[in-house]
Amino acid sequence: MRVLWTNIDYAASVVLFLIGLYAVIAKGNLIKKLMGLNIMETAVFAFVMATGIVTGGDAPILGKGAEPPFANPLPQALILTGIVVALSTTALALSLIMRIYERHGTIESDDLWGVE
Amino acid sequence: MRRALIIALLVLAAVPLLFGVSQLPPIGSTGNPTYTHVVPRYLEEGAEEAGAENIVTAVILNYRGYDTNGEVTVIFTALVAVLGVLTFAKATAAKSEPAEETPVPAPPMPVSPVTRFIVRILAPFILLFSIYMVIYGHTSPGGGFQGGTIVGALLIAVSLVSGSAQAKRLLPERIRPWLQPAAVLAFALVGVAGLWLIGPYLSFPVEGELVFLRTPWLTIIEFGIGIGGAAIVASIFWAMEGSD
Amino acid sequence: MTRIFDILLYALLISCALMVIRTKDLLGAAIIFSTYSLVMCLVWQLRGSPDVALTEAAVGAGVTSVLFLITVARTTRRER
Numbered sequence: 001m002r003v004l005w006t007n008i009d010y011a012a013s014v015v016l017f018l019i020g021l022y023a024v025i026a027k028g029n030l031i032k033k034l035m036g037l038n039i040m041e042t043a044v045f046a047f048v049m050a051t052g053i054v055t056g057g058d059a060p061i062l063g064k065g066a067e068p069p070f071a072n073p074l075p076q077a078l079i080l081t082g083i084v085v086a087l088s089t090t091a092l093a094l095s096l097i098m099r100i101y102e103r104h105g106t107i108e109s110d111d112l113w114g115v116e
Numbered sequence: 117m118r119r120a121l122i123i124a125l126l127v128l129a130a131v132p133l134l135f136g137v138s139q140l141p142p143i144g145s146t147g148n149p150t151y152t153h154v155v156p157r158y159l160e161e162g163a164e165e166a167g168a169e170n171i172v173t174a175v176i177l178n179y180r181g182y183d184t185n186g187e188v189t190v191i192f193t194a195l196v197a198v199l200g201v202l203t204f205a206k207a208t209a210a211k212s213e214p215a216e217e218t219p220v221p222a223p224p225m226p227v228s229p230v231t232r233f234i235v236r237i238l239a240p241f242i243l244l245f246s247i248y249m250v251i252y253g254h255t256s257p258g259g260g261f262q263g264g265t266i267v268g269a270l271l272i273a274v275s276l277v278s279g280s281a282q283a284k285r286l287l288p289e290r291i292r293p294w295l296q297p298a299a300v301l302a303f304a305l306v307g308v309a310g311l312w313l314i315g316p317y318l319s320f321p322v323e324g325e326l327v328f329l330r331t332p333w334l335t336i337i338e339f340g341i342g343i344g345g346a347a348i349v350a351s352i353f354w355a356m357e358g359s360d
Numbered sequence: 361m362t363r364i365f366d367i368l369l370y371a372l373l374i375s376c377a378l379m380v381i382r383t384k385d386l387l388g389a390a391i392i393f394s395t396y397s398l399v400m401c402l403v404w405q406l407r408g409s410p411d412v413a414l415t416e417a418a419v420g421a422g423v424t425s426v427l428f429l430i431t432v433a434r435t436t437r438r439e440r
């Protein structure tokens with residue numbers, strides 16, 4: 001338990017991931033499911049960034065007035081790509097939801113069973 | 117009953133996850149495996165090798181340039197898919213079955229004069245700041261995609277305040293198909309130039325007489341990402357709004 | 361000292377996420393989602409990465425929330 005207190009950044013991102021997963025599984029509305037998916041994505045970003053924390057570290061920009069230790073620049077570069085990909089999938093999913101509503105008149109997943 | 121079952125299942129899934137998370141090395145120390153493998157080389161030699169003082173920009177554009185190439189392709193593909201779903205489907209549906217779908221209401225929204233005034237006053241300064249962020253991306257926080265998204269959000273704000281027809285004049289119809297793939301084209305240009313001059317695709321000169329090419333190449337890529345990002349974000353917004 | 365601030369921000373994040381999935385009004389859920397994105401941007405800034413904070417503020421609180429609002433405006437507003 002005490003080790004979990006030291007690694008509380010990881011534990012918070014695990015809790016956020018499970019909240020998003022609950023929204024994807026248990027909610028019926030398609031827009032609510034998509035918000036849950038987005039929460040899951042940002043929780044994973046928080047987890048990967050937490051591996052790059054350096055206590056007392058500056059931003060990794062060399063120049064005047066910057067002194068070591070620096071924060072880890074490698075997870076930051078990976079998360080920048082991840083944020084752009086999350087935006088792309090959210091935009092495509094939202095346009096698909098709009099088309100489903102125009103065609104069937106509903107966006108509740110319970111009513112959409114078995115339609116073509 | 118169903119909700120209680122799902123919550124119980126998630127609590128059951130949380131136990132091994134939290135156990136695994138507590139076994140990771142402690143947060144914040146510089147002796148972590150993620151910090152000692154390849155990052156000291158990036159921090160010490162990144163400024164001379166990559167020509168950028170912002171190490172994150174150096175990692176994105178130089179050390180992990182292929183990943184950024186894939187990322188701009190992904191967001192361009194998302195734009196193509198959104199346009200295909202929204203405008204193409206509407207065109208074929210209008211041809212085959214004209215009166216079977218739920219009509220989508222689009223009432224005009226009144227905008228308060230305070231919002232309109234503030235957006236109109238602040239728009240040139242926001243544009244100037246985003247161009248500054250794109251240009252100075254390798255010596256201060258910023259970069260290509262940050263500036264591009266801010267210009268895209270500015271176009272969205274102008275479109276909400278003054279109407280889409282007026283905002284679309286800022287990105288004319290004739291040059292819009294050339295602005296949207298600007299990021300992919302910039303990467304292809306720099307990559308083929310590297311292939312022709314040096315060796316592998318998208319290679320940067322480290323030393324020798326071609327070192328002066330590094331800064332122009334980085335600037336071309338950053339401007340390409342900025343312009344492409346702005347055009348793609350604004351086009352996604354206009355396609356979803358349905359005023360095309 | 362900064363750990364207490366971190367823990368407060370995490371508590372705010374978790375409560376924002378819980379409120380997003382509890383609200384039945386989809387317009388309110390989109391706005392709370394924008395707040396969640398803003399608090400996440402503060403978390404990035406505290407971890408020493410201004411680039412990621414800028415991108416998250418522009419993309420999450422700017423573009424994604426506007427796209428959600430457009431979808432809610434063109435489909436239903438209340439969840440059943």
